[in-house]
Amino acid sequence: AQSVTQPDIHITVSEGASLELRCNYSYGATPYLFWYVQSPGQGLQLLLKYFSGDTLVQGIKGFEAEFKRSQSSFNLRKPSVHWSDAAEYFCAVGWQAGTALIFGKGTTLSVSS
Amino acid sequence: NAGVTQTPKFRILKIGQSMTLQCTQDMNHNYMYWYRQDPGMGLKLIYYSVGAGITDKGEVPNGYNVSRSTTEDFPLRLELAAPSQTSVYFCASSLQGPNQPQHFGDGTRLSIL
Numbered sequence: 406a407q408s409v410t411q412p413d414i415h416i417t418v419s420e421g422a423s424l425e426l427r428c429n430y431s432y433g434a435t436p437y438l439f440w441y442v443q444s445p446g447q448g449l450q451l452l453l454k455y456f457s458g459d460t461l462v463q464g465i466k467g468f469e470a471e472f473k474r475s476q477s478s479f480n481l482r483k484p485s486v487h488w489s490d491a492a493e494y495f496c497a498v499g500w501q502a503g504t505a506l507i508f509g510k511g512t513t514l515s516v517s518s
Numbered sequence: 519n520a521g522v523t524q525t526p527k528f529r530i531l532k533i534g535q536s537m538t539l540q541c542t543q544d545m546n547h548n549y550m551y552w553y554r555q556d557p558g559m560g561l562k563l564i565y566y567s568v569g570a571g572i573t574d575k576g577e578v579p580n581g582y583n584v585s586r587s588t589t590e591d592f593p594l595r596l597e598l599a600a601p602s603q604t605s606v607y608f609c610a611s612s613l614q615g616p617n618q619p620q621h622f623g624d625g626t627r628l629s630i631l
Contacts, residue, residue, distance in 0.1 A: 414558070437616055439619060441622075446624075448622035448623050448624045448625055449561075449608070449620075450622075451619045451620075451621075456617060495560065497620075499615070500616055501616065504574070505551060505563050505566050505576065505615075505616060506616055506620060508553075508561040509560055510558060510559060511558075
């Protein structure tokens with residue numbers, strides 16, 4: 406069965422430090438990969454997406470993610486975290502044969518000063 | 519451009535009551551989705567639609583119904599509300615299927631008491 410795993414439920418990072426949020430998926434076919442961010446009381450906003458081509462993709466707000474087919478991973482990174490980045494982050498995966506995305510359970514990011 | 523609009527934003531229901539959560543999009547997207555979000559569980563797909571007149575069940579459809587009479591609107595109906603349906607409900611749309619980003623509304627926070 407298709408699944409998406411975000412191993413870290415909650416991460417705390419100091420402001421200015423680097424960030425990496427992990428995402429792994431199962432299923433053999435080539436996936437479509439997305440990262441979304443959700444601020445409290447808000448809907449989900451798309452950060453970045455990967456369909457094909459260069460495996461390192463750039464998104465909004467200074468985020469980037471790298472697709473590693475051999476590891477079935479699509480980890481989200483940011484070199485220097487800002488307090489406003491505190492939010493919940495969701496990885497989502499789609500497959501050509503499917504009709505809807507599958508979301509991970511999310512990682513809550515806290516930023517300490 | 520309004521995007522995806524959900525109403526109401528908040529609602530309290532009594533057990534056994536029914537209600538309709540409204541969702542409309544102005545992007546002429548073919549695909550529309552309803553999710554529920556519970557703490558620590560990510561987003562679970564309730565129903566989706568690939569176009570006007572076509573709907574299908576997602577992962578957690580029991581207790582819900584949908585219709586899609588127009589491209590713009592995708593209402594979700596709760597019949598005989600139960601405490602287990604207390605959740606935050608999100609509507610989303612995408613131009614096509616899993617290879618397209620989904621655009622989310624701001625959600626409806628529903629409590630069943």
